Structure formats: C-alpha cells, structure tokens
Amino acid sequence: MTPVRLALVPGEPAGIGPELCVRLAHQPRQHSLTVFADRRTLQAASDVVGLPLRLLDADASATQPGELALVEIPNEVEPVFGNPEPRNAAAVIRALREAAQGCLDGRFDGVVTGPVHKAVINEGGIAYSGTTELLAEQAGRDVVMMLANDVVRVALVTTHLPLRAVADAITPDALARTLRIVHDALRDDFGIAEPTVAVLGLNPHAGEAGHLGREELDVVEPTLDRLRAQGLRLVGPLPADTAFLPARLRGFDAVVAMYHDQGLPVLKYSGFERAVNLTLGLPYPRVAVDHGTALELAGTGVADPSSLFAAADTCARIAHIRRNLPA
CATH class of the missing domain: 3.40.718.10 (Isopropylmalate Dehydrogenase)
Structure with a gap:
C-alpha cells in the first residue's frame, strides 16, 4: 500500500x-x-x-x-x-x-x-x-471546530463570535448540524462505532430549569430529543462547571460546548502542548x-x-x- x-x-x-x-x-x-x-x-x-x-x-x-x-x-x-x-x-x-x-x-x-x-x-x-x-x-x-488532546475532545457550536452574539447563534439548526458532524467524525475519523457526546448548556447550571435563561428549554433540550430519536447518543444539556470532572469525562467520547471560551480553557489546561485543532466535516x-x-x-x-x-x-x-x- x-x-x-x-x-x-x-x-x-x-x-x-x-x-x-x-x-x-x-x-x-x-x-x-x-x-x-x-x-x-x-x-x-x-x-x-x-x-x-x-x-x-x-x-x-x-x-x-x-x-x-x-x-x-x-x-x-x-x-x-x-x-x-x-x-x-x-x-x-x-x-x-x-x-x-x-x-x-x-x-x-x-x-x-x-x-x-x-x-x-x-x-x-x-x-x-x-x-x-x-x-x-x-x-x-459545513464544518465544526474541534480541539483534542489525550484527555478530552471539545467541539464548538459557535467559534469566533462576540459573547453578545452567541445566544442568538444557538439555533436548533446550528446545534443539530454541529452534533451530526461531530457524531459522524467520531465514527468515521476516530473509529468509534457508537459515540457518546456530552452537550453543555449555554447558561450557568444549564439554565436552572429556566430560571437562568430559557435557551436550554426552548432550543437545546428539544434538539437533543429529536436527535436521540434518530439514534444519536447525547447526554445533556449539562452544566459546564461540572461536565469536565474526570469521572464524568470517562463516559464521553467528546464534549460539545456552546462557545469558544466555555470549553477550550479546560482543554488547554488539561494538556496544551499535545492539543490539536481539527476541522470536522x-x-x-x-x-x-x-x-x-x-x-x-x-x-x-x-x-x-x-x-x-x-x-x-x-x-x-x-x-x-x-x-x-x-x-
């Protein structure tokens, strides 16, 4: 060959x-x-x-x-x-x-x-x-940015946006598109037959049942339910402050964060020197x-x-x- x-x-x-x-x-x-x-x-x-x-x-x-x-x-x-x-x-x-x-x-x-x-x-x-x-x-x-090291893989729904613009960019179509691309890449590029993906909420405590924002109730949860019905293994929406605990990460093949600085600081802290940036899709x-x-x-x-x-x-x-x- x-x-x-x-x-x-x-x-x-x-x-x-x-x-x-x-x-x-x-x-x-x-x-x-x-x-x-x-x-x-x-x-x-x-x-x-x-x-x-x-x-x-x-x-x-x-x-x-x-x-x-x-x-x-x-x-x-x-x-x-x-x-x-x-x-x-x-x-x-x-x-x-x-x-x-x-x-x-x-x-x-x-x-x-x-x-x-x-x-x-x-x-x-x-x-x-x-x-x-x-x-x-x-x-x-359509592509998705994913950063990965030996500890965790983190993909992003939005990339280089001002924080003020992030919530409006988290639409059902954008989230579903991201999750499908991540799922297919984990299967086809990483050889994981049935990947499990953790999905973070946008707001603190994943919205606290709507008390800290409704994006989880109005956008994230319905989208995840729809994709689960199509066979994707999705966990969430999860509070970002606890999703990266080592015991939780062991159950996930990747984490999807809603915006750049929600997921990437954790990845870079966990192993910046060996981290890489992948363009999925x-x-x-x-x-x-x-x-x-x-x-x-x-x-x-x-x-x-x-x-x-x-x-x-x-x-x-x-x-x-x-x-x-x-x-």
Whole structure:
C-alpha cells in the first residue's frame, strides 16, 4: 500500500511554523510529507534549529527523516523571524488553498497546518477570519471546530463570535448540524462505532430549569430529543462547571460546548502542548496546531514542536481510517 500523503503548511513565515516543520521532518514516520512553503524560509529555519533539511521535488514521496517534498510558494519579501510582513499574506493564503485543493483533487490524504497571524493577513488586504472558515468555503461544506488532546475532545457550536452574539447563534439548526458532524467524525475519523457526546448548556447550571435563561428549554433540550430519536447518543444539556470532572469525562467520547471560551480553557489546561485543532466535516482530514505564531520565540530554535508532531500523527491516523472506510 502506498504511504499516506500529507500536505504541510507552515503558516506565518516570520513565526515559529517553519522551524517546527523542520523538526517535524526529522521525526520517524510512515507517511509522506509535502510542504507548501518558500524554500529560502525553510532553509533559514533549518539553520536556526541546527538540523539539515533535504527538499525533494513536489511529486516525490518524502518518508525519510530529514526530508520534505516541496511545492514552492515564494514569499513576496524575505521574512525576518519575529517580524511579520503583511506583503507575505498572499503567500500564506495561497499555501493553504493549494494544499487544500490538493486534498480535494485526491493528490493528498490530509493537510497539517501551522500557526497563522490573522491580523497580519488582514493588514495585507485579505479578509480572513480563520483557516477553518477558509477551508469550509473552499470545500463548500459545513464544518465544526474541534480541539483534542489525550484527555478530552471539545467541539464548538459557535467559534469566533462576540459573547453578545452567541445566544442568538444557538439555533436548533446550528446545534443539530454541529452534533451530526461531530457524531459522524467520531465514527468515521476516530473509529468509534457508537459515540457518546456530552452537550453543555449555554447558561450557568444549564439554565436552572429556566430560571437562568430559557435557551436550554426552548432550543437545546428539544434538539437533543429529536436527535436521540434518530439514534444519536447525547447526554445533556449539562452544566459546564461540572461536565469536565474526570469521572464524568470517562463516559464521553467528546464534549460539545456552546462557545469558544466555555470549553477550550479546560482543554488547554488539561494538556496544551499535545492539543490539536481539527476541522470536522471536510472531505479530507485537516489538523492544525493549537497555538499561535509565538513571534517572540521565532528564530531562537527553542519552540516546542509537540503540537505539530501531534497534529501530523493525528492527521495520518485519520487518513488511514478513512482509507479503510467502505466505498
């Protein structure tokens, strides 16, 4: 069987992404890695971390430690580590789009992405709210953001919204869509035949029977009842302050939180270094690091590569599972 082929995007060229990719290249692996990046930036990152890097032709199978196949995406200007340049924003977005298109075309089995700098991309004249949204639009799919580590998987009904807008965004359709995507991903991407999903309430104490808000009574509970009747194993709505107790988590395959800061602080506290960010619902696996560009560390060679290692391992594992799904 041919090895799984993963596309790799370093992200912001002035951040820690390029040096993390060099370190990833030196990890033993069964899958092939093709990086979408600027050759000079990767070579500079190789010098920073003191590890040799062999860049192969774009169509090569790069499975040996120290080598990456390269799809050249030139930067507009040579980056200086720690100082992002808005003129390179177009190259960052092009790398993401071309890597994802390679997955859509069947040339790659998944994509692994490093950290990007949203503000710099927007300063470069490109309207950008996040890679999750970009890939969803490109593929024409509804998607869900999930973060995962060795302790817990947390998916989100809403992502980057102001808190004032969250309650209005929790609609029956949005909640049902999220739960179906999470259920299918746990089954198809993680190999869990009958997943159990915990669903958090929106309000403190899950609304306290309507005394602290009616979203649970009017939206969440009816939606969960409807999906349970269709065979989904759903527990909730649960108060968020007790749902993450270790004894409770052992009974769940994932937790669905209503908004960003309801679920992600717990996940990051429980194991930030090994956490990864998955985009569920795409026709290919996409796994990203769960940290930013760390500009203050860029060029020092000391950035922790654990999250990128975990992202690549997770993406390869999901790609293998997807290969074995019935046609």
